[in-house]
Structures are given as structure tokens and as C-alpha cells.
Amino acid sequence: MEAAAIHALLTEKLGDAVLDVIDSFEKGSVIAAGSIAEACRLLRDEPALHFDQLMCLTGVDWDGYDESGKGKSVDILGYDELGRPEKSDRVGEGDLGVYYACYSSRHGHKYTLAVRVPRDAAQIPTVSGVWATAAWHEREAYDLVGMTFSGHPDLRRILLEDGWVGHPLRKDYVMPDQWQGVPLQGQDYAKNPFSEDDVVLPARPGQEG
């Protein structure tokens, strides 16, 4: 099926939930955040569509994206002359989004769905009930971008440590100075050797008892 036809079918079935068309290098639809699970279920179960595979689920932080297409998006923090990571007080304001790239093994067509939510209300329903692979991809989106998925069976960090603070793929992410006693900023040891008092090691399991 052609992308336009799929978009028409979606608009027919979901009505207002289909917000816009994605007409970039990939073709798809922008869906309202609350209806994404329903839209995905429709994609999977409708015989003419039969999107039985979720190829990729991508979490995106749209903060600072240059809509004009001239490449003037906000730069991520780099390194200063001493080789230390830059810090910034900038607080991100842009939206967070998720892209779902789907494929149908029966019909051979691809389609992309997109969702966009404001940063302070970054919660969308999970699609792990539709495609089981979404469970881990959504965990990664939560871990790295900070998007929460309601109804997810096990939403916790997957690539980073459980106690990590912050979501690295956000545009306003600043690397912490140290984590559990390990200095992360490349502190100059010769000039400022950290003392034993600065090191806070986590309690080893079984040692307290």
C-alpha cells in the first residue's frame, strides 16, 4: 500500500488522533500522544496493513531543533581547552518525541508513526502490548531521553546504572562530577588529588549483617 493510502486509512479509523503527515525521506503520520497504542494496534491488526514488525523505536529530544533546515540546531556541550567537559545552565524547553518505524512482512511496506509531547508532560502509553520488542526499546528511550511510558511492565533503566541521574541524550544534559565516588570530569589528579574522604563507596551487600 502507498503511504498516502495508509495515512488515509488511519485518518478514517482514528479521526482526530492523526495530527499530521510525515513527508520526509520516510513516510508516515504524526499521531496524538494518547492514541498511539491504539494506532499501533490498528497498524498490526488491520489486514490491509498487517505491520507485524516494529523495526525501530527512537526517542528524540527536539529541544533546539532548527525547523528551517539550515543546520543551526543547538550545539551539544563539548570540551574546553583543558579537555574538561563543558558545563551549562541551559534548561531545555523543547518537546520530546518518539518515532516508530514499522514494517509488514506480508505486504512489504514500511510506515513511520511519530508522537510529540511537551517536556514536562513526557508520558505516552506503551506499545509493548502490540509488539513485544517495544519493551526494551521503550526502556532505552526512558533511560536515555527520559520519556515515560504508562502501562509498561518493567520501566527501569536498561543501559545505564539503576541509580544514574539524568538522561544523557537530552540536549541539556550535563555530565555529573562524580558517581559513587568515581570522578567523571577528568579531574587533574596531580594538581588536585582527591582525598579518601571524598570517596563514598556504596555499602557492599552482606557486609552489614
Add this chain to the structure above:
Amino acid sequence: MQVMTDLFASIFGDSMSPTALLITGGLTMALIMSLVMALCAIVFTWLERKVAGFLQSRYGPMRVGGFHGVLQPVADMVKILGKEDIIPQDADKALFMLSPFVIFVGSLMAWAAIPFAPGFIASDLDLGLFYIFAVSSAAPAGILMAGWASNNKWALYGAARGAAQMVSYEIPLALAVIPVVMVTGSLNMNAIVEAQGGGIWNWFIFHNPFLFIGFFLYFIASIAEVNRGPFDMPETESELVAGYHTEYTGMRFAFFFLAEYANLFLVSCIATAVFLGGWQPVAGPVFAPGLVFVIKACLLVLLQMLVRWTLPRLRVDQLMHTCWKVMVPLALLCVLGSGIWMMVSGELL
């Protein structure tokens, strides 16, 4: 032991009482057996690495000791002796320290009844074969001790599997040699070897077709007994890190390996003595009996090594299935068939 006792008697004559002669003779024999055990462990570590290398289209040890790395085991020993002796904090110390010795001693004791040459046997027991199987049953106990005392779940897995495997495979092992006992009429190892005199076709392996099958059953069961080759589930590196000896380092670890190679040589010696004629030569009069015996046993060891480096390993339940549902019935069939053969051919009169 007789040889040793006679030697001492000839040197010291009447100045030693028979008891003193017995004790000295016995102790010397025990010392010689221990040295043989250590030597075979050293030689076979080297041989194993070379065989593995050549099978895998590489060389194996080449540098230590000049010619093809012959001193590699010595270097390994020196390295192992220099290691720190670590005992895990919550390990059961007594059992942890005891278990290598239990396994080692179980193997060493069985060497008392191996007939290397006429008269050159540590202890000429009338129950020789039975004694060997009885005493080598100490090994599963040692393995369980090692696994349990390590306070390590992987070691526990390996120990449970290892004990189950060794205990199970002792049955086809023993059943496979029962026809030999039937033919000889005696459990005495010397008698078994002497009954195979007169050339290669008198060896028990060619005595009747059931004994031929019995030899292969014994061979396979013996590989399982020493936890080698396709049956090395208890110490499989790819699953259990190192099985029941995960927590052992240094000399204690070396003891496990000494015991494994000694066991390997032990079961090969038993197979040689019982099926392949022991120190009897292929043809002609008896010459260099000790050397003939050792060469035959070494060939069997080589075969076991080739098998280990070629085949993948069996899963634990497949291992047990092979033992209880394939080998034990087959071994019982061999016993029955052997008996019928002997009755029909007139031996059993």
C-alpha cells in the same frame, strides 16, 4: 611388593625381621607409586597440550626446555607453587582443605593393585579388581566436598553433576569387566594378566565378541569416570566457569589436576591389564614387561586425549541417559552373552 621385599631381604639378610622387611618393602613401593603418579601427571599434561595443539593445527608448547617444550609442566608447577593460597571467606574450611586430598588419595590407593610387571605389584591382593573399584569410589565424595565447601553456586552445580556422573558410570565400568572375571575365575590382577599369555589372540579383548564389546563399554565408561572428554559436564568451562574446582587456586588446584591425570592413567592401566594383556607381549616370550605395560597404557591415554579434543560434550541428562538406558543394559547383555559363550564352548565346566 614382593620384588621390594626380596630386594631388602637380599641387602640386609637376617638383620631385619619379616615384619620390618614387609613394612620397608611396602613403604618403598608406596613411594614408588606416588612418584609414578606424579610423573605421569607431569608427562600427560605435556602430552595433552601437544596432542591438542597438533589436532588444532598449531604446535603447542615449544619454548620451555628447548625441544618442543618438554619442561613446560615443570614451569607450570613452579608457577602454581608460587600462587597465593586463597580460601573463600564463607567456605567450609575443613572440607575445603580436605577435598583435594580425598580425591587424590582415592586415586592413589587404587594404584596398589596394578600389575606393572610380574612381581612388581604393590599389593598382590586376591581381591585386586574388586579393591580397585571399591577404593576409587572415594572420588565422588571428594567432589561433593569440594563443591559444597566452596560456598559457590557454580561449584555446587559442578559437584552435583560430577558426583551423579561418577557414581552412575561406575556400574557399566564394573559390569564390563565381570566377563573377564568369569573367564579367569579370579579377581587377582596378576592371575588375570597371566591368563592372557601366549600372543595377541589370547588377550581377553579377542576372547569372545562380548568381551570385545565389553572393552569399548569399559573405555567409554572410563572416560566418564575421569570426567574427561565428551563427559566433562562437571567441570565444563563454558557453562560453569570451572565447576567444582572454581574456588581452588595454587597447589590445591594442582592436586585436582594431578588426581585427574593419575585417574586417567589408572583407568588405562586397568584396561590394559584386564583386556589388552597387561605386560604380555604381542608375540614371543615375555621381555621388558614393565615397558610393554606402560606403552599399552599410554596408547589408551592417547586415544582418550584424541577423543576429548574432537567431540563436543554431552548434556547432563543425555549423559545419564547414555549410562542408564544404553550402557548398563548393554553391559548386562555382555555378561549374559559371555556366560553363554563360555558354556557353549565348554570352558565353564
Add this chain to the structure above:
Amino acid sequence: MSETKVTRGWADQDKPRTMHSELLEINMGPQHPATHGVLRLLVKTDGEIVHSVTPYLGYLHRCAEKIAEGCDWRQWMVYTDRFDYLAPMNMNFGYAVAVENMLGVEVPERAEHIRVICAELQRIASHLIAVGTFGLDMGAWTPLLYCFREREEILNIFERLSGGRMLYNYFDVGGVRFDAYDGFEADVLRMVNVMEQKLVEYNTLLSYNKIFIERTADVGVIDVDTCHQYGCTGPVLRGAGTPFDCRKDDPYSIYDRFEFDVPYGTGEQGTVGDCWDRYMVRVRECFESCRIIRQAVAAMPGGDVMSPDLKKLVKVPAGSLYTRTESSKGEIGFHIFADGGSKPFRNKVRSPSYSNLHVIEKVGPGMMVSDLVATVGSLDIVLGEIDR
């Protein structure tokens, strides 16, 4: 464990005692000889039977996707090497194709042929490791050494070609960085001849060995629906019986010019979708790769190897695109978001091993611990691309 102490008296002697048993929680990894990298599997077992498997990832996480936002488009190519470090050429190929699709630049013919040859050689090299380490997990030490002996030859070719044995830095957006050396084609053809003989040898030694078949047939069966649900691709999906291959069903580069079959599992030794099927798909794919290489070498034209109209600082027009290519482990996808500038806005890497590993949570329960090792080995995961 919080039961109050119950005293038994004479009258209770006919009542059975209640047994209390727990599941044994074992940690396989992060350092473990069988988990193919720094992976932690928390396995809860009841004796030998597995009740649940929970993978813990992230030990090799280097956040290359964040680094992408600070690099140029072409600079980030070297980070793709480090994802699947056993098949870097395939990773590079995927990223190059993804960017070129958005740029609209045309890759010269000679570069396309060299790329295909490199990708297929790399596929063979990666499958050799998969086959060898799978045998090692089963306890067969020797095939591993044989596979590495052949892989050594492939790595020598790559070293002469690009200077590196493991991480090549050879592919680029718009072509390859420099031309192949004199004698490249002769080397490759000789390699392919040797490879086809040796593969037959591996089949004799390992594939049809009775013990190996007993360990792998009917073990770890993953059917097609589970594959689709969990996003498994590559030999895992093909082993389940579907001949789906990105090179055929979603062609990129010049793969539509070559004639090759897509091997898939048929349940020859057991059930469709068991470990043996996945293993055999990899072995047969090596034969098919040899076919492709021969055709590519025969058709190799002359010319330059880098697109002439490519600027040094590449600027990809704004938009998004998900492009997938067939790596040796499965489908490697790059979902690229560009804003028209010289740096990516968001590069998302969809790695095949990430989804392949996910399926172990479903398939693991109910099998024995040894079978778990076999199944994880047959999925052929690389932690570099799982954690990125």
C-alpha cells in the same frame, strides 16, 4: 521462611512434613566464559531447569549516539566500527548507505563492488567466529581453532586493504577511502576457494556430529511469530523458517545484480527454529557469500572509488529516515534525524543483537542450564552493538 515454629507431636506422625524449596539464583556474567562479552544473565533455576532469565545490559555502553551529535557525519563512521567489532565493515556499510540515501549522492561503481566484497568477506569472518564459539560452548574445542585459522586469512586481506585487522576506518560516505591494492582480487578469489573447501570440513567435523546434533537439535526453538514479535532478524529469523534477507527483500547498494540464495531453517535435524537450524543457516550463508564475492570480483570495473561531488564537510538535508542493511547478526538499522547541518541531530542505531537477545526472556524459561548456554550462543550476540 517466616513460618512460626510448629511442634510435631505423636499425633502428627501421619501428616506429611511440608517441604520448603527456593529457586536458585545464579549469575552468569558479566565475566563468564560463555556469555560472549560483558553480559549479565540473572538466571533463576529449579535444579537444572531455568525458571527465568533476566539480561542486564550496559556494561559496554559508551553512548555513541550522543557522541554523534558532536561529530561530523563522516567522522562518526569510525564509531560504527565499534558497535559490532566482529563485523565492522557491515556496520560501516549500513551507516554509509543510510547517509547516502538522504544525501542523494551517487557512489561510483568500483566503490560499490569493493564495498560488497568487503561486506561479504566480513560476513564470512563473523560467521566463522559464530560457528567456532558455538562449538566451543558445546565443548568442541577444535573447530574454533580451524575457524580462526581461516579468519586469519580474511583479516590479512583486510589489513593489506585498509591497514587494520579489526577496526578498519575504510568505508566512507560516498565510497571507500582509498582504492584496493594490486592483487586484491587474486587474494580474494584464493580465499574464497579455500573457504569453500574448509566449510565442507567443518560440516564433517561439527555440523553432522551426533553429539553436536543432540545438543542443538530441538533446543531453543524460536518460531516465526516470536521472531516477528521480538524483532529478531538475521539468522535467528531465517532459522525459524522465513527466507527474509534485507539484501533480497529490501535491496540496497548493488545487491540486486547478484544471484544468490537465502538459506533458511527447515527443521532438518529436529524442529524448525532450533539451535541447529540457526547454526546451519550461518554455515550455508558463508557458501552464499562466496558466490556473491565471485560475482562481484568478476564484474569489478575500474574507476575512482570516491564520489567526486561530495564536499569535505557533508551537510545532510533536513528530515528523517530509517535505513536498514543486512549485517551478519541481523538487520542493522540507522534512524537518522538531520537538520541540514554538518552534524547529526539524532542518530539512533537499531542493532540486531539487542532484539535478538530480548527473545531469551521468552524462550529461556523451561529449558536446562546447558540449553540456555546453547541458545544464547546460537543467537550470536555482540555486546558492543547491544550497548553501543
